[in-house]
Amino acid sequence: MSQFILVQTLNGLSFAALLFLLASGLSLIYGVMKIVNIAHGSYFMLGAYIGLSVILWTKNFFLGAIAAGLSIGFLGLIMERGFLRKFPLQALPQMMITLGFALVFRDLAFLIWGGDPYSLPCPEFLKGSTKIFDVVFPIYRLFVIGMAALVALCLWLFNEKTLVGAKLRASVDDHEMAGGVGLNVPLISGCMFGLGAALAAFGGVMGGPIFGVYPGLDFELLALGFVVVIVGGRGSLKGSAVGAILVGLVDNFGKALFPELSYFTLFAPMAIVVAVKPTGLFGRE
Amino acid sequence: MKKSYVPIIKIFGLCMAFVVLVLLPPFYSSYWITLVTQMLIYAVLAGSLDILMGFTGLSSFGHAGFFGASAYVVAILTTRYQMGFFTCFVSGVALATGISLIFGLLVAHATGVYFLIITLALGMVLWGLAFRWVSMTGGDNGIAGIIRPDLGLPISLKDPLTFYYFTLVFFIICLALIIIFVRSPFGHSLKGIRESESRMKVLGYHTWLHKYISYVIAAFFGGAAGVFWAYYNGFVSPYDMELTASIEIILMVILGGPGTLIGPVLGAGIIIFLKNFISAYTHRWLLIVGTIYILTILYAPQGLINLINDWLKGGEEKAETEGVT
Numbered sequence: 219m220s221q222f223i224l225v226q227t228l229n230g231l232s233f234a235a236l237l238f239l240l241a242s243g244l245s246l247i248y249g250v251m252k253i254v255n256i257a258h259g260s261y262f263m264l265g266a267y268i269g270l271s272v273i274l275w276t277k278n279f280f281l282g283a284i285a286a287g288l289s290i291g292f293l294g295l296i297m298e299r300g301f302l303r304k305f306p307l308q309a310l311p312q313m314m315i316t317l318g319f320a321l322v323f324r325d326l327a328f329l330i331w332g333g334d335p336y337s338l339p340c341p342e343f344l345k346g347s348t349k350i351f352d353v354v355f356p357i358y359r360l361f362v363i364g365m366a367a368l369v370a371l372c373l374w375l376f377n378e379k380t381l382v383g384a385k386l387r388a389s390v391d392d393h394e395m396a397g398g399v400g401l402n403v404p405l406i407s408g409c410m411f412g413l414g415a416a417l418a419a420f421g422g423v424m425g426g427p428i429f430g431v432y433p434g435l436d437f438e439l440l441a442l443g444f445v446v447v448i449v450g451g452r453g454s455l456k457g458s459a460v461g462a463i464l465v466g467l468v469d470n471f472g473k474a475l476f477p478e479l480s481y482f483t484l485f486a487p488m489a490i491v492v493a494v495k496p497t498g499l500f501g502r503e
Numbered sequence: 504m505k506k507s508y509v510p511i512i513k514i515f516g517l518c519m520a521f522v523v524l525v526l527l528p529p530f531y532s533s534y535w536i537t538l539v540t541q542m543l544i545y546a547v548l549a550g551s552l553d554i555l556m557g558f559t560g561l562s563s564f565g566h567a568g569f570f571g572a573s574a575y576v577v578a579i580l581t582t583r584y585q586m587g588f589f590t591c592f593v594s595g596v597a598l599a600t601g602i603s604l605i606f607g608l609l610v611a612h613a614t615g616v617y618f619l620i621i622t623l624a625l626g627m628v629l630w631g632l633a634f635r636w637v638s639m640t641g642g643d644n645g646i647a648g649i650i651r652p653d654l655g656l657p658i659s660l661k662d663p664l665t666f667y668y669f670t671l672v673f674f675i676i677c678l679a680l681i682i683i684f685v686r687s688p689f690g691h692s693l694k695g696i697r698e699s700e701s702r703m704k705v706l707g708y709h710t711w712l713h714k715y716i717s718y719v720i721a722a723f724f725g726g727a728a729g730v731f732w733a734y735y736n737g738f739v740s741p742y743d744m745e746l747t748a749s750i751e752i753i754l755m756v757i758l759g760g761p762g763t764l765i766g767p768v769l770g771a772g773i774i775i776f777l778k779n780f781i782s783a784y785t786h787r788w789l790l791i792v793g794t795i796y797i798l799t800i801l802y803a804p805q806g807l808i809n810l811i812n813d814w815l816k817g818g819e820e821k822a823e824t825e826g827v828t
């Protein structure tokens with residue numbers, strides 16, 4: 219029994235790591251620009267697909283991850299500059315645009331990579347498994363957890379300890395005042411959008427060896443990302459991290475204990491948080 | 504001067520609708536009859552969403568969940584328990600309404616985009632249930648073999664034309680009920696919430712309760728449409744309640760013009776037509792929907808009906824339904 223709990227906890231944490239990479243961008247984009255980005259799950263999926271192609275071509279996992287991050291980050295920047303900028307702070311039109319893009323991306327991905335599910339090859343030196351307290355656990359999953367922790371640490375340092383991070387926080391708290399005191403809020407938000415997209419794509423490549431990439435992955439993860447944002451609170455990094463861990467664990471234990479109701483188990487934490495604290499655990503209003 | 508065209512166009516439109524929907528169908532080919540039946544079912548669905556999106560100003564991204572939930576009820580009751588039409592109809596609508604009574608408690612407090620995030624997540628929870636609860640819903644394979652109901656009438660609904668007229672009656676009843684609902688004092692209070700919730704609060708309205716009821720009523724009609732969809736299609740699968748399905752309904756409302764009812768009905772017709780027409784030539788339907796979405800937002804953000812209205816009125820008067828957020 220304790221073995222079961224340990225294995226499922228580690229599995230849940232590795233899933234939480236991926237959710238964090240997805241949701242931190244989603245949450246910050248919402249926090250700074252009030253944009254609900256429906257295309258965010260698509261970045262994750264496209265990132266995994268691009269990573270797959272680059273890995274098959276160069277035989278290098280990390281080149282794939284970097285290529286996916288850079289290209290999708292650039293794509294996000296173009297979307298923000300070219301389209302979303304036309305509707306500043308108009309939540310609904312902005313969201314509809316991202317929605318249109320999400321559908322276009324989904325179909326283009328289907329056109330290019332087809333409908334078959336793929337699994338990304340795991341890098342050679344991370345294959346195999348290790349023993350933790352008598353439990354055999356794949357090294358790669360531990361690597362993913364470590365990677366997400368590293369990203370979280372970098373984001374936290376960037377957000378709390380650098381000048382750009384301070385400007386970013388100012389824009390989250392009050393974008394009007396931030397603009398009023400001379401911060402270039404459009405530039406900050408554009409970069410934020412690109413960074414969020416790149417993180418999601420990076421997450422897609424990281425997740426590739428674990429659950430692969432297939433059509434429909436985009437919206438499935440988007441919904442999970444939203445649950446993380448609802449639970450953790452909008453525009454908060456800490457919230458994204460705690461929310462991701464919570465959702466990752468609940469989802470994983472749900473899958474293990476009640477496989478038929480697995481998606482439905484997410485309803486419980488979401489309902490409780492919305493009922494008790496509508497802004498999310500770490501959200502401010 | 505130009506304004507006097509509007510009533511004439513309305514009467515002309517009604518006459519056209521009467522001819523096209525009531526008089527001509529016996530002369531349509533069977534392909535067109537099934538297509539128009541599908542349009543009517545989706546028109547009810549789009550109209551039900553318009554109560555929320557257009558009149559209350561709340562964009563729900565999980566509306567297909569109610570539609571699908573009641574369709575699943577019909578599928579399960581007819582294929583496993585051989586239940587009749589009325590049992591299926593009542594249980595399907597009851598389940599959809601019941602779910603909305605629970606979900607509504609969570610979403611009715613939310614405003615603006617936050618409402619949308621929560622409804623999206625809740626809609627996906629329902630989808631996940633349909634997808635993974637294999638013993639009940641058949642999972643990815645869905646449930647096939649739903650036979651058209653036998654009402655004990657001399658005519659059989661297995662014939663596409665009689666089923667069409669049956670659906671038409673259902674469509675007219677639903678549309679009439681929705682029109683009565685939105686024109687009632689309660690419906691006006693919803694419009695008030697759309698325009699300014701804080702002002703309505705100050706005037707002493709329980710805006711929370713009004714939003715809650717609006718959400719439940721929308722789910723009620725969405726569930727009713729789902730019952731007909733199950734009978735029409737004979738097959739229910741998780742794809743009927745996926746996010747893309749909810750997105751299509753929203754597109755019908757946005758394209759037609761939120762808050763006009765007739766707009767979403769036309770929008771449903773256009774989208775269903777395009778979907779069937781285009782799928783004969785290419786499988787790139789989502790690509791086209793995505794592009795329509797982007798173009799609609801860029802060039803016709805008020806919807807087609809309001810665009811036409813503006814154009815008829817010579818742009819003197821702006822349409823009432825601006826800034827639906």
